[in-house]
Amino acid sequence: MLHLRLIVPPDRTERVVDTIERTVGTTHLAVLAGAARHPSGDLVMCDVAREAGDELIGSLRELGLDRDGAISVETIDLSLSRRADDAEEEAPGEPADAVLWEQLTDATHEESTLSVTYLAFLTLATMIAACGVVLDNAILIVGAMAVGPEFGPLAGFSTAVVQRLPRLAVRSLVALVVGFAVAMAVTVAFSLFMHGVGLFTFSMLEGDRPNTAFIYDPDAFSFVVAVLAGVAGTLSLTSAKSGALVGVAISVTTVPAASNAAVALSYGDYGQAGGSSLQLVVNLLGIIIAGTLTLFVQKWLWTRQRRSMRKPAGTA
Structure with missing residues (x-):
């Protein structure tokens, strides 16, 4: 699993959340309105199966987050969560075969x-x-x-x-x-x-x-x-x-x-x-x-x- 931490301009938060929710293999979505200070914006966090990571990161870049906000990605070594297990099952393919092009x-x-x-x-x-x-x-x-x-x-x-x-x-x-x-x-x-x-x-x-x-x-x-x-x-x-x-x-x-x-x-x-x-x-x-x-x-x-x-x- 990958953990994404996003700084999102407030006018794009709804579209970012919608993008995350529509991507297979995502879970643990959290939104903290106004939490980011530099740059200012909303803090959005989620976990995503490695197999779906490249798809999601590409979609977020299309929304301009890499330009006007921030996209940080970390590898999760351990996640004890039924929802995380379900997300990995939903994502097509195997984690070891996934390519994160970015x-x-x-x-x-x-x-x-x-x-x-x-x-x-x-x-x-x-x-x-x-x-x-x-x-x-x-x-x-x-x-x-x-x-x-x-x-x-x-x-x-x-x-x-x-x-x-x-x-x-x-x-x-x-x-x-x-x-x-x-x-x-x-x-x-x-x-x-x-x-x-x-x-x-x-x-x-x-x-x-x-x-x-x-x-x-x-x-x-x-x-x-x-x-x-x-x-x-x-x-x-x-x-x-x-x-x-x-x-x-x-x-x-x-x-x-x-x-x-x-x-x-x-x-x-x-x-x-x-x-x-x-x-x-x-x-x-x-x-x-x-x-x-x-x-x-x-x-x-x-x-x-x-x-x-x-x-x-x-x-x-």
Whole structure:
């Protein structure tokens, strides 16, 4: 269940209440006239099943509450109420399958911002992976994958395409391009430093690396895994069950490919650098394509259900 707290201009309170009452899956409606001070207005609260949340939030935005009042949404961890149980039964679908598009857009907007923290995590992940590829250490590679924050802007770009948000698309692309460019440049300098102190050698890069050779040798499986990971990652972001995102992060070869390309560039091995760069592009494209198609399918499915999310007034 979701809890909505609304600040409503008095001239729209009746329409807001009517909208809530007509939305399937709502309950616990309360109206406090004149309770809001900044901005001034009436305070309206209700609970809504997650499955009906996107429908209701969209309707409230159409009434201008996000502009002239406020819409706050919280997740209810525990609700002991027969009416809440009935509301969830009435709402079509399952809570775990519901998509809150406003929440997704807001979350991906934040994760797609080119910030110092984002650059730091991506750079550190690439440097860790550089140690992993030189030492042929799969544990370090997995750790670097988990640290990398690149799935945020990838999901942001997919969301921007589906929701037609060009500014989010540009923001996501900038975060990806600039982020990887900075991370790889710093990793080149890091590799040269490690070589200078005798910890990296050219023979280590060119030697037999059975655990990490796949990083600079992309094949059809690279794209297949990226597509599957893109679907899984998108589902983890849009559903109520997001624990799968870490598993997605360690299943695609984005950060390791960027790190191997950087180390290879520092030694002038353009063959490995080119193969690793191709691996990086293949993975990025696979995730974006899969994420975008997944969101399109989810939007289509939930659009079909919106027709059944209305009920007669006075039954909340």
